[in-house]
Amino acid sequence: MIRYILRRCGQAIITIIAVSIIVFIILHLLPGGLVRAQLGQKASPIQVHALEVQEGLLKPLPVQYLTWAWNALRGNLGYSYKLSENVSTLLSEYVPRTFLLVAVSLLFAVAIAIPMGLWQGYRRNHLDDHALSGTMLVMYSMPTFLLGVVLIVVLNIWLPIFPSTASNFGGSLSIDATDLALPIITLSLANVSYFSRYMRSSVIDNLLEDYVRTAKSKGARNRTVLLRHVLRNSLNSTLTLLGLSLPYTVSGSLIVEALFNYPGAGLLFWNSAQTRDFPVLLGIVLIIAVMTVLGNLIVDILYGVIDPRVRVQ
Template identity: 45%
Template sequence: MLRFLVRRLGQGIGVLLGLTIVTFLFLHMLPGGPARALLGAKATPETVAALNRSLGLDRPLPVQYLQWLGRLLHGDLGESYQQGQSVGSLLAQRLPPTLLLVGTAVVLSLLIAIPLGVYQATHRNRLGDYLGTLGGLLGYSMPVFWFGLLLIMVFSLNLDWFPAGGIVSPRQSMGDVTARVQHLVLPVAMLSVAYVATWSRYVRASMLDVLGQDFVRMAEAKGAKRSRVLYAHALPNALISTVTLVGTSLPFVLSGSLVAEVVFNYQGMGLLFWNAAQVKDFPVLMGTVVLLGFATVAGSILADVVNAVLDPRIRRRSLA
């Protein structure tokens, strides 16, 4: 198990390193650059060149990257060009609201998707299965930003049940519980619909595959109760692939949170990244990419470890 974990950690570090290189190059290939964004379109070339020298942006890209990587290894993500604040402190403020939003949406989606997928698998080709399939098709084919705007129009503007905007201050999300819940309802609903639609279909397919295997038929032939066959034998094996799906879906989960935060003005990591992209605030963009990339790699490794614990065959194949 230790060799398996070390191998996965090594792969994760390689992925993170490649991610930082690609992102760094792409950001610095954008026209205009941060100096032009800071000084405005009317700035003279001399002024832009002077600011580039002061920020160290006139050096070769490999030198800039190595300097940035060296600071990163010491925990220094730089300082925001626009806000004049360290990137680390900005991320520390915005990370808890995003974790709250994403974590709530993922947990709620799994609590709905797993029973729904099991129900559809055990009622295959019946009315409930057809309705679940139709709902899933609508859920993952509908643009999430459009669904968010629809939620605002119905539940905020027309019914006045929930606030149309998100948390005004990042710290407010960690304050009053009632206000936190009210501001979370619509963004969580927006994210959960797409996740439930995708994950429930996957659980359904996994359950159908497991229910057709010999060990399930043997348990039924021995007279085991239907509920025991489903929840003690079939479901644990079906969830192995579901754990992998959730882990590998983390990039899409985080990108969905960006859309939700922009639509609802929710002061989290996604909105921070969006605002930084508008003004070419490179340190904030790089810091956000690194943090989200780390979260994605960590989620993938955690899913692999959980699968290896649940099914030793996966661990043996990976070390072969």
């Protein structure tokens, strides 16, 4: 197990290094360059040259990358020339909110999708299975922003239960629970439709396996077979999807945050894109990429815990 974890950690480190190189390349491919983005298109050549010397942009690219990577490891991701604040300070305030939103929504989605998919697989081709499958297919086909708009209309306009925009912007995680409701429901429903369909298919496949017939022939009840045998084997595909869905969920959170005015990294990314605040944009891309890689690493470790065959391979 230790060797398996070390191997997965090594792969995660290589992926993060590759992502950092891509982010660094993007930094040097910005329209007009980072200097023009700070000084404007009307800056004189003398001003441009002075800033290039100040920020070390005239050094060879490998030297620039090593300097940038070392600063990033120390938490120095640059300076927001639009907000007049260090990027690392901004991210320390906004990213935890996005992490909270993604983590809670995935937790709710898995908690709902697993028993739903288990029930649908057991009740396959019955009326309740067809009703749930049709509902999940509709939600699966809806873009995240459209699902959010529908929830605003239903739960804010027709039934004024939850606010449609966040109101509390204080502190790193200081936000009212009601402000979290609609963003979490939106991301959770999008993921429930994704997880439950695969959970249902996995349950149906496992119900046809020999070990299920053997357990039933020994007198085991259907509930015991489902919970002790089918559920565990069916979780493998769900955990795999959980890792694969992290980039989709994080990107969806960017749209959701902008839609609900939720004060997270997505809203900061949206506002920075409007003002061409490139250091903030690239800092968010790097941090979100690292979060996604670490999330997949955790899922891989859990996958190895549930299925010993993965550790052996």
